[in-house]
Amino acid sequence: MHAWPASEVPALPGKGRDLQIHDTATQGTITLAPGPVARIYVCGITPYDATHIGHAATYNAFDLVQRVWLDTKRQVIYVQNVTDVDDPLLERALRDNQDWTELAERETALFREDMTALRMLPPQHYIGAVEAIPGIVPLVERLRDAGAAYELDGDVYFSVESDPNFGKVSNLDAEAMRLLSAERGGDPDRAGKKNPLDPMLWMAARPGEPSWDGGSLGRGRPGWHIECVAIALDHLGMTFDIQGGGSDLAFPHHEMGASHAQVLTGEFPMAKAYVHAGMVALHGEKMSKSKGNLVFVSALRRAGVDPAAIRLALLSHHYRADWEWTDAVLAEAVARLERWRAAVSRPDGIPADDLVEEVREALSNDLDAPAALAAVDRWVERQLVSDGDDESAPGLVSRTVDALLGVAL
Template sequence: MHAWPASEVPALPGEGPDLRIHDTATDGRVTLNPGSVARLYVCGITPYDATHMGHAATFTAFDLVQRVWLDTQRQVVYVQNVTDIDDPLLQRAVATGEDWTALAERETALFREDMTALRMLPPRHFIGAVESIPRIVPAVERLRELGAAYEVDGDIYFSVEADAHFGEVSGYDQEMMRLLSAERGGDPDRPGKKNPLDPMLWTAARAGEPSWDGGSLGRGRPGWHIECVAIALEYLGMGFEIQGGGSDLVFPHHEMGASHARTLTDEAPFAQSYVHAGMVAYQGEKMSKSKGNLVLVSALRRAGTDPAAIRLALLAHHYRADWEWTDDVLEEAVRRLGRWRAAVSRPDGPSADGLLAEIRAALADDLDAPAALAAFDRWAALQQRAGGQDPGAPGVASRAADALLGVAL
């Protein structure tokens, strides 16, 4: 599966500081100091509908991670999956009468268009679940050989009791885990399971549903968590720097993935840090495909909204915060974009060296994009009010906005 084209990242003088970021597993900040190569895995879309602001906010956060690392002169190996086979996708296809593969391909293509418009740097590896089945099957077979998997009516489950460290990513108690499992694709009440929390590794073939040859597992399709584990281990190995996604992935997805990987490899950690973006609400509820309360990136683009303004609207909120999308949020971003473009359009201005340092420091401090935007606001206001004599300042400011914030001025 191919990703989307990369926008050029302008060169900046000097280099930025190392990233310090909040780790969900320890509930504290960690300073990430990779070697020459930094590794990032972000859980991607299930392509049964278009990209909404919740998706866009999450991917913007991890786009900033890439930009901060690139600014430290490191290479970045970024991996993102596409869950192009799963229950929600099949259910939507049945409801609309559309072939599930056509639905997945169309929505994945639209996702690529949205990411390109928003100047998201693409992953080096953009991998679908279907194409990963040859990696997933041996992983499930290995878990069964280790005694960490078992069968219920042909379906293969992972036994969470096989991992002594299960629960360390989320820190949730059993009651909360069971509640979230039921809400987020699990089946805690299914008879025959050893533990209500045990997740599906391989779903046996169902009549009328697609299935694949699973070797000793029989025909079927992969579970959600093992998909990401197989892809991450293939392209990143154990101990990569960041596993990222929305905060709704803390449990069960990232918790289960860590358990799968530790059990498969007898190593730890799966990821050095678990980083989660907050939820975006609309009209008083979390924005989600299941509820249908969506503000779509593609719809805003079709209405003529500048993608740079959409990106500024997202950056105005700290990535870990829960917030609500409103018309006012977008209108303020449009005004901000106009002020910034006016500021960099002048032939000279006040020195932007301090601005560059402020943006770098803000982003290295747990991706504090609102602080970075405030720094640019101050420089733009000074430019408008007093100007300056540095002919290179507008260019430095413009390149900093593009390279570090992904905002093309």
């Protein structure tokens, strides 16, 4: 599966700072100082109802991570999956009387278009669940043969009790886990499971549903968590720098994936930092496909909204915060974009060397994009009322905003 084209990232004078970021597992801020190559895995979309603002906010956060690392002169290996076969996708296709593969392909293509318009840097490895199946089957077989998985009416389940570190990503108690499992695709009440929290690794073929050859597992399709594990281990190995996604993925998805990987490899942890973006609401409720209260990037673009303004609206909120999309949020972003473009369109201006370091400092401090925007705002305000004579300043500000914030002025 191919990703989307990369926009050029301008080089800035000097060198960026190491990233300090909030880690869900330790509930604290840690400093990540990778070697020459930084490694990040971000969970991708299930391709229906793409791309809503909640999606965009999540991928914007991890785009900033890439930009901070690139500014430190590191190479970045970024991996993202597409869950192009799963119950919600099949249910949507059935509801709308569509072929599920056509629905997945169309929505994935739309997601690529939106990511390109928003100048999100693409992953080097963009992998669909279906194409990953040949690598998933051997992992499930290994877990089963090691006694870490068991069969139940043809399905294969992972035993959470096989991982002594289970629970160390989300730090939730058993009752909270059970409630979230039921809400987020698990089946804690299924009879015959060894532990209600045990997640499915391989679903035996169901009538009328797609299935693939699973070798000794029989025909079927993979569970949700093992999909990402197979892709991450294949392209990043263990103890990569960041496992990322929305805050609703901390449990069960990232918790279960970490346990799968840790039992398979005997290593801990799967990732050095588990980083989660906040949820975006509309009309007082979290944007969700089930509620249908979604604002789509493609609809905003069709309405003539500049993608740079959409990106500024996302950047105006800290990535870990839960926030609400409103017309006022977008209007403020449109006005900010106009001011910034007016300021850098002048032939010369006030010096901007300090601004570069202010933006770097803000982003290295747990991706504090609102602080970075405020720093640019201060420069813009002075620029619009001053008679500076630094001919390089407007260009330097434009490159800084592009390189570190992904906004083209």
